[in-house]
Amino acid sequence: MTKNELLSKTKKLTKKYVSIICPNWTVTADTGNLGYPNPRAMSIARVDERLAHVIVDYQAKEEELDHLVVHELLHVILEPLQRFIEVLKKERCTEAESTIINNLYQTILENTIEDLVKTIMKLKGIKYGTHLNIVNYYCK
Ligand SMILES: [Zn+2]
Numbered sequence: 001m002t003k004n005e006l007l008s009k010t011k012k013l014t015k016k017y018v019s020i021i022c023p024n025w026t027v028t029a030d031t032g033n034l035g036y037p038n039p040r041a042m043s044i045a046r047v048d049e050r051l052a053h054v055i056v057d058y059q060a061k062e063e064e065l066d067h068l069v070v071h072e073l074l075h076v077i078l079e080p081l082q083r084f085i086e087v088l089k090k091e092r093c094t095e096a097e098s099t100i101i102n103n104l105y106q107t108i109l110e111n112t113i114e115d116l117v118k119t120i121m122k123l124k125g126i127k128y129g130t131h132l133n134i135v136n137y138y139c140k
Pocket of ligand 1: 071075110113
């Protein structure tokens with residue numbers, strides 16, 4: 001798959017899944033070199049404006065694109081939970097407690113998202129891949 005094919009397919013799948021997962025959001029898609037620690041995709045979400053951007057790494061394989069896009073769009077709609085955790089940590093936690101909460105939250109979040117991806121892939125009749133190394137970022 002060439003870079004242009006990857007970009008075209010990423011944009012097409014993002015449009016398709018936005019209509020299912022987060023139709024009230026405006027989501028753009030792109031491809032790029034995400035580098036270390038080798039995430040296959042990432043997302044950036046601005047909750048207040050309901051704007052998000054999904055980026056799929058050049059190393060992504062065609063057979064994992066559905067999975068990657070769905071995973072990132074689930075991060076987008078779960079972004080308010082991330083905001084809640086950030087406020088909780090800032091207002092109520094010591095640095096040590098904040099680290100523990102963050103690690104637990106990220107583990108629970110990634111596992112929950114993967115369970116939801118698996119469900120959506122099953123409903124759409126698409127083969128579910130193994131857990132991918134995906135990083136989620138957000139803007140304040
Ligand atoms: Zn993730």
